Amino acid sequence: MVYELRSHKPLRDETQGKPLSRLTAEARKEQLLRIACETFAEQGFHGSSMEEIAEAAGVTKPVIYQHFSSKRALYLELLGAVDDELSARLLSATAEATTGRERVERGFAEYFRFAADSPASFRILFGASVRN
Template structure:
């Protein structure tokens, strides 16, 4: 076990989790380009050599952070929709989970959708994997028999893009409405739109 820093007896997995939490805080506040490994180490209360024992570079650290955020987002949505009794409620619960995930920790949004991601191909590939997973999950919630699977994916992709923009604006506006209020409003609009598609209108 490591004996460096303010948490001297953390195991490898616990230390890595601690470092990822510090990285989320630091990258969320300063962005990828302005953040150094020294910044992350300082936020974690460890020396830079300890940080490099777990992540060989800032690039690798950010990639793992993207994976961690993406997996946590998908898990949160899956767990929320599993508790819902029907399709209408599943749509609302998925949106509620989405807004809570980013509203409760805005750094998740900054890291996942920030400018640093757009400037690196590996980051973009990781983001695309997260977006594809979210699109697939959303497509599974679209309970419209008249739509083919491909059509459901197209609609789900549009919804995912809309949600990214909605969360960005919501955070920029200071989150004047609660995650539940925003989710309820958008789910109502989305559900009516989906019903309209299903009826051919």
């Protein structure tokens, strides 16, 4: 569950301005978390707005508030999800290690792989944008 926006597919029919399809509540929440990850990583918590996230998702702010009670709640859920993802990857990478050295090497390799694979998620956890 890494939250990276690899491509910005249109969420609306450009010719008629209608939503392309209605997402399930779970899919909408995942979409909002992906967009929030990119937004918070680029602009920091204080530099980001719910309006901006809603616009990027092609929804109104009330739709976001159906899933998250506040910007802080959205941010905290995102932090938890990204932390869970990194923790799962580290545990998986080190599970078969037989020595302490091997565990450290595998752990660091996976940590840097996570940073390369998921730069926005990495910045959410460890970047300067978190302090903004």
